[in-house]
Amino acid sequence: MVQLSHPNDGQSFASPGAGPRLRRWVGLALGGLSLVGCPSPPAQEPTGATQAKPLAIAELLKQATLENERMVDLHGTAVGTGGLLGEMNGKMQSHGYFRRVPMDPALDAMDSQIHQAAAANQLQILQYQARVAPISPLPPVVHLQPGQRWLPTLDQLRGMIELRMEIQGRRQDLVAFIDTLPNQVERLIVPGSATWQGGTLTMQAQAYYERSLQAPQVDIRWPGLEERLKDAGWNPQDPQVIADPLLAQLKDQLELGRKRLPDIRRTLTTSADFPRWLLRHDFFEERAAAALAVRGEALLRQAGAQ
Numbered sequence: 001m002v003q004l005s006h007p008n009d010g011q012s013f014a015s016p017g018a019g020p021r022l023r024r025w026v027g028l029a030l031g032g033l034s035l036v037g038c039p040s041p042p043a044q045e046p047t048g049a050t051q052a053k054p055l056a057i058a059e060l061l062k063q064a065t066l067e068n069e070r071m072v073d074l075h076g077t078a079v080g081t082g083g084l085l086g087e088m089n090g091k092m093q094s095h096g097y098f099r100r101v102p103m104d105p106a107l108d109a110m111d112s113q114i115h116q117a118a119a120a121n122q123l124q125i126l127q128y129q130a131r132v133a134p135i136s137p138l139p140p141v142v143h144l145q146p147g148q149r150w151l152p153t154l155d156q157l158r159g160m161i162e163l164r165m166e167i168q169g170r171r172q173d174l175v176a177f178i179d180t181l182p183n184q185v186e187r188l189i190v191p192g193s194a195t196w197q198g199g200t201l202t203m204q205a206q207a208y209y210e211r212s213l214q215a216p217q218v219d220i221r222w223p224g225l226e227e228r229l230k231d232a233g234w235n236p237q238d239p240q241v242i243a244d245p246l247l248a249q250l251k252d253q254l255e256l257g258r259k260r261l262p263d264i265r266r267t268l269t270t271s272a273d274f275p276r277w278l279l280r281h282d283f284f285e286e287r288a289a290a291a292l293a294v295r296g297e298a299l300l301r302q303a304g305a306q
Contacts, residue, residue: 054233057244064228064253071260078267085270088277097284100188101208105132105161110187110207114165117184121177123169126200133160135211142216146268150216150275157213157279163189163205171305174201178296188284190291194303201303208287213276218268222261225254 092098107130118125135155142150167174181189192204229236241247 052233057241057246057250060228060232061246061250061253064250064257068253068257068260071257071264074267075260075263077271078263081267081271081274085274085277088281092280092284095284096186097280098210099186101158101210101280101284102187103210103212105159105209106187107132107161110161110185110189113185113187114163114189117181118167118169118177120184121169121173121180123167123173123177125165125167127164127166129162129164130207131162131164133162135159138211138213141214144216144218144272146218146220150272152213152276152279154279154283157211157276158283159209159211161207161209163203163207165201165203165205167201167203168199171300174300174305175296178203178294178299182291188287188291190287191294191299194299196300196303196305201300201305203299203303210280215269215273215276218265218272220261220265220268222254222257224258225251228254 111128111130114128115125139156144150167177169177178191181191187207189205189207192206194201194203196202223231226236229241234241
């Protein structure tokens with residue numbers, strides 16, 4: 001089991017430097033393809049004209065070349081993005097995040113460990129309740145356009161379990177139970193309010209689990225030659241188009257982009273899920289600090305135990 005220390009011991013659940021680095025990569029990765037597949041509209045004639053002037057083939061070539069350059073830039077972030085994601089996952093795993101905040105309420109295992117911890121401290125749990133707090137329905141899968149960012153909320157990510165325990169035993173054993181709770185129970189548990197009456201401590205606490213929030217999907221289109229020509233105001237069979245000396249270069253750029261698209265889609269799909277990791281990191285840091293800040297002696301004094 002992962003051994004955790006209190007804040008004044010100079011240690012923490014998760015790496016405090018990972019969040020800013022991850023945010024920098026998120027901004028780079030998610031902002032990279034804002035122009036892909038979005039040719040400019042045809043230039044407009046002066047007021048009173050009846051027909052728009054088609055966009056020049058040279059301009060379409062310029063746009064396709066720029067889009068390919070953006071693809072190259074984004075593909076260059078893939079190694080760093082994947083490496084940072086692996087690093088973040090490794091750090092969270094090393095601190096037991098996915099055991100302390102499992103993917104379902106997992107009440108039985110938590111209940112058993114809490115009772116074992118109480119017994120190890122010569123305490124008797126007179127009453128015990130673990131209630132899964134009501135939650136809102138999960139949102140449907142988010143479909144992102146290139147350049148858009150997914151913004152999941154904490155309520156969408158985590159669920160809560162409300163705990164209530166009536167515990168009887170010697171005062172010093174109750175203090176020890178509360179102080180060692182982060183190490184003796186695998187789940188992340190944050191003690192809250194407590195009352196003391198007739199030698200019995202009634203304590204409220206919270207535990208957490210992660211909800212099955214679906215990762216976003218990134219919708220990327222790479223229009224072909226015919227679609228781009230039509231969007232630019234051309235008839236693809238127009239002799240002027242067919243005779244344009246830049247048409248062959250435009251076709252080459254579009255074919256190059258078509259071949260790159262699967263790799264770019266994978267990179268963007270991976271990057272799009274990064275906000276979930278930021279949310280996990282921030283939530284875990286804050287709740288872990290709250291759990292370690294609770295000291296048994298202080299909680300019993302607040303409860304009125306002398």
